[in-house]
Amino acid sequence: MSNQVPLHEGLFTWPAAKPQLLGSRCNQCAEATFPAQPDCRSCGSRQTTIVELGDRGILWTWTIQTFMPKQPYRSDETPETFRPYGVGYVEMPGGVRVEARLQANSPDQLQIGMPMQLDIIPFRTDKNGNQKMTFSFSAAQGV
Amino acid sequence: MNVAIIGIGLHRFGRSPNMSGMQQGASAVRAALADAGLSWADMQFAYGGSQDGGNADALVNELGLTGLQFTNIWNGCATGGSSLHAAYSSIKSGEYDVGVVVGFDKHPRGAFNPRPKEWGLDEWYGETGLMLTTQFFALKTQRYMHDHGITEDALIRVSEKAFTNGSLTPTAWRQQALSYEEIANSAMVSDPLRKYMFCSPAEGGAALIICNADKAHQYCSNPLFLKAAAVRTRHYGSFEVFAPSQAMEVADAPTVTASKAAFEQAGIGPEDVDVMQLQDTDSGTEIMHMAENGFCEHGEQEKLLLEGATGIHGRLPINTDGGCLANGEPVGASGLRQVYEVCVQLRGEGGARQVPNEPKVGYTHVYGAPGISGVNIITK
Ligand SMILES: [Zn+2]
DSSP states (O other): OOOOSSSSSTTTTOSSSOOOEEEEETTTTTOOOSOOOOTHHHHSSSOOEEEESSSSSEEEEEEEOOSOOOOTTTOOOOTTTTEEEEEEEEEEEEOOOEEESSSSOSGOOTTTTOOOEEEEEEEEOOOOOOEEEEEEEEEOOOO | OOOOEEEEEEEEEEEOOOOOOOHHHHHHHHHHHHHHOOOOGOOOOOEEEEESOOOOOGGHHHHHOOOOOOEOOTTTTHHHHHHHHHHHHHHEEEEEEEEEEEEEOOOSSSSSSOOOOTTTHHHHHHHTTTOOOHHHHHHHHHHHHHHHTHHHHHEEEEEEHHHHHHTOOTOOOOOOOOOOOHHHSSOOEETTGGGGOOBBBEEEEEEEEEEEEEHHHHHHHSOEEEEEEEEOOOOOOOOSSSSSSSSSSSSOOOOHHHHHHHHHHOOOOGGSSSEEOOSSSBHHHHHHHHHHTTOOOOHHHHHHTTTTTTTTTTTSOOOOOOOHHHOOOOOHHHHHHHHHHHHHHHOOOOOOGOSSSOOOEEEEEEEETTTEEEEEEEEO
């Protein structure tokens, strides 16, 4: 079985029973940002702390990416196998709206204000056969 | 020191297969010089910018090695606004009397492909397909429609107007008017924006000759005056392109702050403007920019568009040459094309697309990644 590794370190807790998005929060003004960064975009402070932003949120806006993007997009797809994907900003309980791929890919599955849940999913396979994992959101199951 | 525009030049937007971007820039400069009745050797300074056409200062190889101060400007889609602002400041300060501003470009076909590192982002953001300007404009438009009760009808009417105006503009790239139905039935690209609601990367050049207003009449019988030039970047909390996250509290867009600054400089308000060019990367963007620039309330656009208020004969004539939608967007040149068109209108040389009743005040607005806006106010 192939190994699963995060596409990029520090974006989410994983592997974990309940993976969480990771961001940073400013020690001075308490604003949160994703991904985590050492400086605060709001007040310019250099004191920030890495925090969990949550694993559920509310869809703030969305669109559907209908055509296969050019570089820097890098997936295993070909123009023939490309499958449209949703993109949205999800309002996280950690106090920031995070841009993410959405698994829904048709307009009738998406609505501003709907509850969403975080999923860590395989995105592409690297040259060593490892599955690169990324974060994505889907309609929340249960409550 | 007041600032005058005494010459305008355009190298037609669209495709010029046998010309480099640089040659299209040089062509625009020659046209602007001819319009002003001046020669390249008269130019004391130049500001220029291009995304894919090469370094603007290499234009001296085409135009002449005269030793002038030539500064390259790069500010994304707002490059033209930033170049013009730099020229405005050079005249205002009294350092120079006459110079040129030029923008040109020649992009490969299809959507732009930005490199995450150049925008301070990590590779994963681009790799996973989140780094597309088309997506951002769709996401912003989607939320805006939800918040302000704008429907698809308004999006369609913006495009309909753009291509109608393009059909009246001999220099436009797209000169064929499109029907409401053709636009409404065109392919969905990024919900809620369809194929005929987006502009495409293109080619072209635009140039302006800028002069100390006290000396303008030496060169020119019909100078126009650049009353304001303002460029602003984003504040914390404004909803901008290429942003992996956004703050919860939404702040005013840089367009709002640039527009306010420009009106303040000019000492006039939105109600005084007779003709305007607003960045229309897509039809949703034009709608949002109508309100962000102060020309209407948020949500009022639906009714204004239904009434045709933004057409050439309406009370808010917007993008009279068809804007980016009908001209395409050669990034370096696009903002200066807007100024060119406003000058044409103020001179009364718009032909079939001329705004009636002798417009006296014009307004231009560019917006670019990652959240920068440039506004100019031009008067007779
Ligand atoms: Zn802070």
